[in-house]
Amino acid sequence: NAGVMQNPRHLVRRRGQEARLRCSPMKGHSHVYWYRQLPEEGLKFMVYLQKENIIDESGMPKERFSAEFPKEGPSILRIQQVVRGDSAAYFCASSSTGTGNTIYFGEGSWLTVV
């Protein structure tokens, strides 16, 4: 009974490169959330997706960041032209329904920009 799976767990990118983070939700879950955790800070909401739809992207930076959750396959968080300030832990979470239901977290993807 696999939980939320994220990969890669650790990713190093040079400034200007692209980073792609993948998230496979728990079996039976169709709601995916992405959060970013900066050093010494809490988790900041980025985006909420259902299959093929972005429901809430109010926490996404306006430029360079995008997310998708296709009909088949994992959810992808894509960061273009990475900068040092993008270095953080990115957590994916999933739930079976939307409002008020428990979300279960993956173990995170740690992005380091050098």
Add this chain to the structure above:
Amino acid sequence: AQSVTQPDIHITVSEGASLELRCNYSYGATPYLFWYVQSPGQGLQLLLKYFSGDTLVQGIKGFEAEFKRSQSSFNLRKPSVHWSDAAEYFCAVVPNTGNQFYFGTGTSLTVIP
């Protein structure tokens, strides 16, 4: 403004001592309330949650939390702390009109022998 506050950034307790971690929220109506724990380099694990009903909820690892509407609080407690409880603890709320989780900034717990 809507917010989740964990006033204690860092707490140190002796092993075997009791623990209380504070969480306050400011939302118009009672939201859904959660506590998560994060060990270094790991994801977040759900400790317990409150949706409605009994205001004292029991969680895993011997933790409990009490919802107090009058104080807009959802404090986490444990009667006797173990060294393995050292971790970062996050309070989270979901407004009952929405689906987005709002997290506090976390409380780092150190347990000393």
